[in-house]
Amino acid sequence: MTAEIGVADVPALLAGAEFYSTSAAGEGIEFAGPWLEDILAHTGPVRLVPAAELPPDTPCAAIGGMGSTTAMAELPPSGDEPVTLARSLAMAGGRRLGAVMPLNAASVNALFPVAAAAVLGLPLIDCDGMGRVFPLIHQTTYELAGLSLSPLAVVSAGHDSLLLDTGSARAEQLARSMAQAAGGWLMCGMYQTRAGRLRDAAIHGSVSRVLEVGRVLCEGGPLDRLLRGLAGAAGASVLGGGRVVEIGPSVRQAGTVYPGNPVGMVVHDLGTGRLIRLEAHNELVLALADGALVAAVPDLLCLLDRGTLRMTGTERLAAGDLVDVLRVPAAPVWHSVPGLALGGPGAFGFPLRHPGEGAR
């Protein structure tokens, strides 16, 4: 069913984007709310369409930002980045885009594709390639389905632009270096394909889901009602809730593949007395309860601040804060063998099996 995303939907989109950012990556994305509202006020609403409703040969590409949301908040997009990306991709692919889809409908990347669709006057496909945030741009279901990430078109807030034609991992590495030099982030266009190929390559209904979860969050508390709402909209379950008793840089060694630094935190679960240790590296990666692994990537781990009833993360929290730790199951494709290889605990350097692996 075709729907529209307009100015009035932005608060819900933003709240849902924070939820799906798995806490750490949602920090500081509030700037994108007024920014997108202003764009939609100029352009009018964006059409949100299921991939199946588009002609199968419609050329489309994924749009998303890479880099730091703090850098984006300090140096916001000028609004015409998608025009540059679309031009670069049309040059490389030989056809103009007929639709865009999100790289991932989470964090700021739930909003950037909406802005891109609005500026380009194209429909937005209701799907994404992660269903959450992963740190690397090729950790996607598009990749799992064999779509080619390259050519990768990138543009910075200073309007430096580049078209990379190389392998996925290599494209990620080169673009990441450029992001650092260009002010901390880039807008990217990638995974150029046809709408028909998305049937088995995308997570469908992602944008609608973000909006639905966002509406639950915008409606607010009390806490038990909110948790019920999140369970209904996203399948979220509560791993535990209590006081943050420790937070800071993690002592574990991290690989050099990922940007950012490892962070660890411990929540004292008031209900059971267990200590829930959370390991984060950009986003929350895994949870151990009294030393036993209870949740891990690719499933989502999110933190709800009991005081404000808002999603929160390691940059906002301090020892003493009260939080609920939520687990949200990832899209089924992520629990396949290739899915876990690309986005499971091992991909983040943890020599651990995902808690669900034994059950298969």
Added chain:
Amino acid sequence: MVRIGVRLAGGTARAAALVRTGAAGGVPLVRHATCRAGDDRALVRTLRGLAGGAPVGSVTWDVSAELDPAGAGEPVAAVRVLPRLSPRGLGSGHPSPLLRALVGRQTAVLGGHDLFGVELAALDIYGLLGHAAAAHADGLAALAVTATGAPGRADHELAAAELIRDAFPALRVSLSHQVGGLGLLDREAATVINAALLGRVEQVVERCGRIAAQLGPGTSAWFVAGDGGRISAERLRLLPVLALSATGAAALTGAVRLAGVSDAVVGLAYADALAVGQVRDGLPHVATELPGPGGVRMAVPRASLTRIPGSHASAAAAFALLAGHDPRAAVVTAAEAGEGPDGAQARAREVAGRVAPASALVDAGGEPAAVGAACTEPSAWVDTVVYAETPAELERRRAVAEQRALTLVAESGARLGSERVVSSRALSLSFLRSGSYRVIVRAGGRAEDEVA
């Protein structure tokens, strides 16, 4: 030595005199008084009466209502400094009606730095001066300059200020790096509001200082900031935005001091809602990402208060849930006058009644924000980004930020040697190269006029 706090709002001055401190754990002795805010003589008389003949060390004013930008702000010009100008202006507007009303002229010029201080584009001084000339010609009194990257490197903002002051000495200039932390749009909003209040704050500061001076030669005047600290008249003249939303922070401080505790979860009861906040080590828990006046988010620290609207019973249930999971004391007080079954007092009683022990209820006997204003101590914030390849380098960079915060505290009247770092956090920045940190320092101190 008596310390006095005054909240000016709605044509009324609500004052509290802290006659004996509760700093050692005891409940302070407080006297309250109220008079018309617009009558200087009546105010002086009221404050003298509160002191009861004892020397007054300081008067600390909560002037956030006097500086409400919706009424007190004047239209200003806004200049954004960015490495790329939006060709169609997309994404550059602000949805807030308040901001739209305060921005009389808006433009962007090339320039700016990245988070680590690398110049992204040279400052377009001709574009800047052209805009300043147009603002001057339009009769606008102030100009807000917001450059990307300014919290890390303010060169372009400082250069802009110098150029504008040379060319248009009558045009007041507000610079974003002096106003707020990271986040261009939020900091710009704060800078615009700050610039819009520069005219009004002169009158407020002059008047409050004049009244305080009439209480005695040794009486100093201070102002409550939104984070619950106090700032000097000189700092408020430059940064009036810091005083906004001060009432909530002052009320939190006042409530815990009246309860004789320094750590608590606090419920401030109003007729239409309960506002819940936290106090740690005597200081309100604050955040920078909260909506401020007119719903505008500003990158300025202010007390974190969660508003729970609805019936007394539902607010009481929500507060009991929060307090029940908190080992700290629970404190509830009416934040405004209002008897009757629907008033703030009744809400406070019902909320406190659901919390064990029932002694959570504090009868402020007057305005808790005025008590809090009397109790405020100097404070300061630093929020910046650093790059450090090693833990030792990170500690060195953090120590520099802490020293900057301590210096600001000393400038706000802290007694020599009382300055301390309240909190200092180095937060790993996601998705940037390893070694990128945001350093946030909060510092405080004890004022010279501590009550004996």
